[in-house]
Amino acid sequence: MLAAISAVALFTTALPTSAAMPAGVHDLLGKPAPDFHLVDQSGKDFVLSGLRGRAVVLFFGYTHCPDICPTTLATIASALRQLGTEAPKKIQVAFVTDDPARDSPHTLGRFTSLFDPSFLGLSGSAAQMAPVYKAYHVWFQRLPNPGSAAGYLLAHSSIIYMIDRDGTLRFIHDWRDPMPAIQADLKELMT
Amino acid sequence: MMLAIALMLMLSPNAVDAHPAPIQIHDAYSRPANDMGAVFLTIVNGGASDDAVDAARSDVAGATEVHESYDTGSGSGMRHIPRLPISAGQTLSFRSGGYHVMLIGLKRDLRAGDRFTIGLHFEHAGWIDVPVVVKGF
Numbered sequence: 044m045l046a047a048i049s050a051v052a053l054f055t056t057a058l059p060t061s062a063a064m065p066a067g068v069h070d071l072l073g074k075p076a077p078d079f080h081l082v083d084q085s086g087k088d089f090v091l092s093g094l095r096g097r098a099v100v101l102f103f104g105y106t107h108c109p110d111i112c113p114t115t116l117a118t119i120a121s122a123l124r125q126l127g128t129e130a131p132k133k134i135q136v137a138f139v140t141d142d143p144a145r146d147s148p149h150t151l152g153r154f155t156s157l158f159d160p161s162f163l164g165l166s167g168s169a170a171q172m173a174p175v176y177k178a179y180h181v182w183f184q185r186l187p188n189p190g191s192a193a194g195y196l197l198a199h200s201s202i203i204y205m206i207d208r209d210g211t212l213r214f215i216h217d218w219r220d221p222m223p224a225i226q227a228d229l230k231e232l233m234t
Numbered sequence: 235m236m237l238a239i240a241l242m243l244m245l246s247p248n249a250v251d252a253h254p255a256p257i258q259i260h261d262a263y264s265r266p267a268n269d270m271g272a273v274f275l276t277i278v279n280g281g282a283s284d285d286a287v288d289a290a291r292s293d294v295a296g297a298t299e300v301h302e303s304y305d306t307g308s309g310s311g312m313r314h315i316p317r318l319p320i321s322a323g324q325t326l327s328f329r330s331g332g333y334h335v336m337l338i339g340l341k342r343d344l345r346a347g348d349r350f351t352i353g354l355h356f357e358h359a360g361w362i363d364v365p366v367v368v369k370g371f
Contacts, residue, residue, distance in 0.1 A: 120370070
């Protein structure tokens with residue numbers, strides 16, 4: 044029910060942003076979050092289902108992202124901090140790279156630690172990443188970015204996936220959703 | 235020599251400008267970052283002439299450029315904006331998901347609370363330096 048309310052809320056209160064959700068994302072709601080096996084920023088194996096008992100927040104992006112990824116991670120970090128010291132114990136945030144060619148575990152660790160030392164940075168080989176992107180309907184595309192010193196950039200879907208402690212994908216948010224809406228669902232995940 | 239420097243200072247636009255600057259930039263902030271960063275701010279063109287941002291600089295990054303994030307329909311894209319016009323009387327907000335000053339190849343990590351300076355160049359108003367604070371949120 045809450046998932047349904049959340050999905051409705053996305054369409055009614057965040058019209059300009061819900062258009063940016065790739066098709067199929069809403070179909071994930073209320074179902075077991077697709078499991079996957081990647082490596083974290085220290086090179087250790089990470090299995091999503093291994094975190095059962097704790098809620099998980101996933102965001103897919105890339106460390107060369109100057110705008111949306113830092114803003115989203117800062118929003119989540121701030122929302123969690125305001126929920127008290129129990130929040131990081133109950134909710135694990137994981138940033139999953141869309142750019143495994145440039146984002147090594149070390150690079151990811153440097154990036155995620157800027158926002159919160161508890162955040163994970165997940166990566167893997169192209170063969171490991173592909174089914175994860177597919178399962179979560181993650182969309183991205185390389186932009187050649189001519190005339191800029193930045194090298195290639197990515198256009199990417201920017202969705203926050205919230206998985207409860209039983210492994211069900213309970214809520215999704217567009218990165219532009221207001222912080223109180225994101226925080227309300229994080230709080231719900233803690234109960 | 236000293237006289238020459240004094241004269242140059244007196245004649246420079248900053249030293250003799252009795253009018254309010256036509257271009258004002260305020261509320262500049264950045265996010266924590268360690269490779270690419272972005273600065274968000276507000277530009278007000280209070281002058282009577284149109285102007286345009288055509289260059290940016292900073293000493294914290296290898297290159298500094300104006301970029302724009304935009305909605306692709308499936309997600310967020312980004313593009314380099316080599317020249318950004320700002321009409322007389324216009325207020326232009328650089329916000330997450332829109333225009334930003336991109337810091338490419340940061341020379342040091344930007345952590346919450348850090349402060350640094352960037353410069354924006356306007357076709358008519360010239361270089362304007364802007365103090366920036368790094369905000370965790």
